[in-house]
Amino acid sequence: MVACWAGIAQACDILDDQGAVLKIDRRAFIAAGTAGVLAPGMALAAEAGSPILSALSAFVPDYLAARNAPGLILGMADARGWSETARFGVADLEAGRPIGASERFHIGSISKSFAALMIMQLVEEGKVRLDADITSYLPGLPLKTPFGPVTIHHLLCHASGLPESASAAGWPDRTIEQTWAPGSRYYYSNLAYEWLGRVVAVRGGEPWSVALRRRILDPLGMTETSALIGAGMRHLEVPSYARREDDRPYPRMGALTRAAPLSFHAASGCIASTASDMNRYIMMMVRRGQGPNGRLLSAENFALMTKQHIKTGGPDSKSGYGYAWMTDMIDGKPVIRHTGGMESFMSSIHIDLDAGFGAFASINAQQNYRPVPVTAFATKLYRAAATKGAVPKAPVVDPDADLVPADYVGDYSHADGRRITVTASGKRLSFSVDGKVHALESLGDDKFVCRDPAWRLFTFLFTRAKRASEVAKGKANPVLALSWARDSYLRPGATMPALAEGDKVALTPEQLRSYEGYYAVGRGWTTSVRVVVRGGRLWVDSFDGIAPLASLGSDRFRPADEPAIPDTVAFSADTVQPRTVDASGTVLIRLGDPFFELA
Numbered sequence: 001m002v003a004c005w006a007g008i009a010q011a012c013d014i015l016d017d018q019g020a021v022l023k024i025d026r027r028a029f030i031a032a033g034t035a036g037v038l039a040p041g042m043a044l045a046a047e048a049g050s051p052i053l054s055a056l057s058a059f060v061p062d063y064l065a066a067r068n069a070p071g072l073i074l075g076m077a078d079a080r081g082w083s084e085t086a087r088f089g090v091a092d093l094e095a096g097r098p099i100g101a102s103e104r105f106h107i108g109s110i111s112k113s114f115a116a117l118m119i120m121q122l123v124e125e126g127k128v129r130l131d132a133d134i135t136s137y138l139p140g141l142p143l144k145t146p147f148g149p150v151t152i153h154h155l156l157c158h159a160s161g162l163p164e165s166a167s168a169a170g171w172p173d174r175t176i177e178q179t180w181a182p183g184s185r186y187y188y189s190n191l192a193y194e195w196l197g198r199v200v201a202v203r204g205g206e207p208w209s210v211a212l213r214r215r216i217l218d219p220l221g222m223t224e225t226s227a228l229i230g231a232g233m234r235h236l237e238v239p240s241y242a243r244r245e246d247d248r249p250y251p252r253m254g255a256l257t258r259a260a261p262l263s264f265h266a267a268s269g270c271i272a273s274t275a276s277d278m279n280r281y282i283m284m285m286v287r288r289g290q291g292p293n294g295r296l297l298s299a300e301n302f303a304l305m306t307k308q309h310i311k312t313g314g315p316d317s318k319s320g321y322g323y324a325w326m327t328d329m330i331d332g333k334p335v336i337r338h339t340g341g342m343e344s345f346m347s348s349i350h351i352d353l354d355a356g357f358g359a360f361a362s363i364n365a366q367q368n369y370r371p372v373p374v375t376a377f378a379t380k381l382y383r384a385a386a387t388k389g390a391v392p393k394a395p396v397v398d399p400d401a402d403l404v405p406a407d408y409v410g411d412y413s414h415a416d417g418r419r420i421t422v423t424a425s426g427k428r429l430s431f432s433v434d435g436k437v438h439a440l441e442s443l444g445d446d447k448f449v450c451r452d453p454a455w456r457l458f459t460f461l462f463t464r465a466k467r468a469s470e471v472a473k474g475k476a477n478p479v480l481a482l483s484w485a486r487d488s489y490l491r492p493g494a495t496m497p498a499l500a501e502g503d504k505v506a507l508t509p510e511q512l513r514s515y516e517g518y519y520a521v522g523r524g525w526t527t528s529v530r531v532v533v534r535g536g537r538l539w540v541d542s543f544d545g546i547a548p549l550a551s552l553g554s555d556r557f558r559p560a561d562e563p564a565i566p567d568t569v570a571f572s573a574d575t576v577q578p579r580t581v582d583a584s585g586t587v588l589i590r591l592g593d594p595f596f597e598l599a
Helices: 026-032 051-067 108-124 152-156 190-204 208-220 231-236 275-286 299-306 372-387 509-513
Strands: 012-015 021-024 071-078 083-089 241-243 256-258 326-330 333-341 346-352 357-363 410-413 419-425 428-433 436-444 447-449 460-464 479-484 487-490 517-520 528-534 537-542 545-553 556-559 569-571 580-583 586-592
Touching: 051 071, 051 083, 051 372, 071 275, 071 372, 083 275, 108 152, 108 190, 108 208, 108 299, 108 333, 108 346, 152 190, 190 208, 208 275, 275 346, 275 357, 326 372, 333 372, 346 372, 357 372, 410 487, 509 528, 517 580, 528 580
Parallel strands: none
Antiparallel strands: 012 021, 071 083, 071 357, 241 256, 326 333, 333 346, 346 357, 410 419, 419 428, 428 436, 436 447, 447 460, 460 479, 479 487, 517 528, 517 586, 528 537, 537 545, 545 556, 556 569, 569 580, 580 586
């Protein structure tokens, strides 16, 4: 860890447009902050690396090891023109090959900020209105709006009341219906940005990829960025990885396998880029819309894009969402940020507009987390350098640092008399049944996995008295129950708390059991799910989560752990053919009973 900021105190070598070296004193460099902007084309010259990068270089390898990640790219830039990149780990696990400087990473939902920027450009051109009904631009949408029109503004800030994704192509009823009044609640929707990408094409008069290159990539000199993910750019992207066993809860240190090639063309997440190119994007952002050769967006509309339009957290939270940017706080100071997850990539970006700094990181694997600690730490380091403050401590790399084993320890009983006893040794939990002890591994959020063959196919879920969002910080929220597969076990005297969403149509036990099964598909974000009946409800269990379902009738359900979630889970009719289920736009086919396991 770097002890001080002496390295930045030295004069930095900056190149001007003609390649001449300019000497910028550290005092002027820091004091200027966002007040001034270097001439177009200026960039930090190649050198040993800043103390900021040194501090990150001491943290990132341990972070990747704790997260079982192959490799990571990092980009940092500021409004004065300083930029730095770094590569950690490997591109190829088998060969141990390091990551190449020009190998592209899928940035996932960070792509949404590019879409929002182009929408705001069209607003400036008078071709799009923020208060316009989306159906006035895309009249063919299969959309029902019983709670009021869905506007461009609603779509930009995820306040439309629409689902995260649409039903898969070919599904019998693809009508999309909002669940609450637009503007009243936040719910993240990839579908919203798929539609906004279409608006860019329809109102701008050119395909999304052409518009992206003409409006953003070319003006910023982002020559190492792909506007679409597919066969034509596959030779440019870094090898990437996914969980090897996708038919069960995935442990944090689970085995990885090379990911299959992906084609993805929706504006919700279709961009692949390098750290160097993302630094060019960051520079435009921290300069509040100013590119190297002119403005990409007016200061007024940039401010509108990056302000908070809707709250996203609980009652005490200050987090919110603007137009494709999360609004948040780090150490009491505002930032905008976003994350991105693809089938085999995870990314994070932080932009500190007040300090004039941004950081981007991406990992070439998908394990259900994002490298947020890396970009957040980079932001803290830059702030400390700018204010000559103490070097901040590196984030804790242990993902179970906040785990409180005592919350879970105790006896749990099933209604039929069976018992499970949970014990702890340090941070490690175990459970015993009939005198045999089995280890549990934390997945976070009260979820655990057991690798024993008899217990590995389903998530161990501990249920607390209240949902985390309903409990003020520091207040008690005791664990009441432990569930696995079809069974729930209660602590002495406890009762299972009610789910947030009730059934709209009551189903008999026989009807519920008809949906049980192991459903799978060859590839996609959701490759397999296990559906069981537990406590009179269907539960869907997969490698990336577990959720109860509320019946809507007609073979349709919605998640029941939050009220009125717009997404639905739809099963095909029960016929002589195997049932299928549409989960988040992916259709999976029933291969066997819930405990089915490929040999």
